[in-house]
Amino acid sequence: MKECKKCPLYKLAKNPVPGGGDINCQIMFIGEGPGEKEDELGQPFVGKAGKMLDEMLESIDLKRDQVYIANVVKHRPPGNRDPKPEEVQACWPYLQKQIEIIKPKLIVCLGRHSLGRFLPSVGSISVVHGRCFVKKNQAYMALYHPAVALYNGSMRKTLFEDFKKIKIALCKIEEKNKT
Ligand code: URA
Numbered sequence: 001m002k003e004c005k006k007c008p009l010y011k012l013a014k015n016p017v018p019g020g021g022d023i024n025c026q027i028m029f030i031g032e033g034p035g036e037k038e039d040e041l042g043q044p045f046v047g048k049a050g051k052m053l054d055e056m057l058e059s060i061d062l063k064r065d066q067v068y069i070a071n072v073v074k075h076r077p078p079g080n081r082d083p084k085p086e087e088v089q090a091c092w093p094y095l096q097k098q099i100e101i102i103k104p105k106l107i108v109c110l111g112r113h114s115l116g117r118f119l120p121s122v123g124s125i126s127v128v129h130g131r132c133f134v135k136k137n138q139a140y141m142a143l144y145h146p147a148v149a150l151y152n153g154s155m156r157k158t159l160f161e162d163f164k165k166i167k168i169a170l171c172k173i174e175e176k177n178k179t
Helices: 036-041 048-059 085-102 112-118 153-178
Strands: 027-031 068-071 106-110 132-135 138-143
Touching (some): 048 153
Parallel strands (some): 106 138
Antiparallel strands (some): 132 138
16 A cells, blocks of 8 residues: 555545555444545544544543544545545455455445445435444444534534444444354
């Protein structure tokens, strides 16, 4: 990943942002792509949206070192534009490998780009946020991207409410695995 030149994003990026956290975790959070701060530091979700994510994790008694956080693209799209489908496609094998290694019980898709990559046919995030899906034996949850909560109070409330469903979903997955 560090030397990846499979798409042009590396040309303007300062650092790759592969992801970070506990590789033995149960929950993997997958966002869109690094922003300015992430690009500078080589770490995922360390800017304003990252602070919001930390707050939301804390609200369900989780710390970022207990989960794994990654993105669908590992280099910053210039000016924080949306990643292009061919960039997401080029980066996809890295994310697949990360999932294969971590084997999370639950993948939380943060925002429409992440959701669209994993579950392209479930519908719009505005309709399916807070819901859990199972595809090929892998559980997913659709959540709004934490950045939407930065400037919108009602979205913030919705996100906090949806976050509570993560723990419920995990308990259900564990119960199911026991039977
Ligand atoms: N937004 C994302 O989707 N990912 C990051 O790492 C930071 C902001």
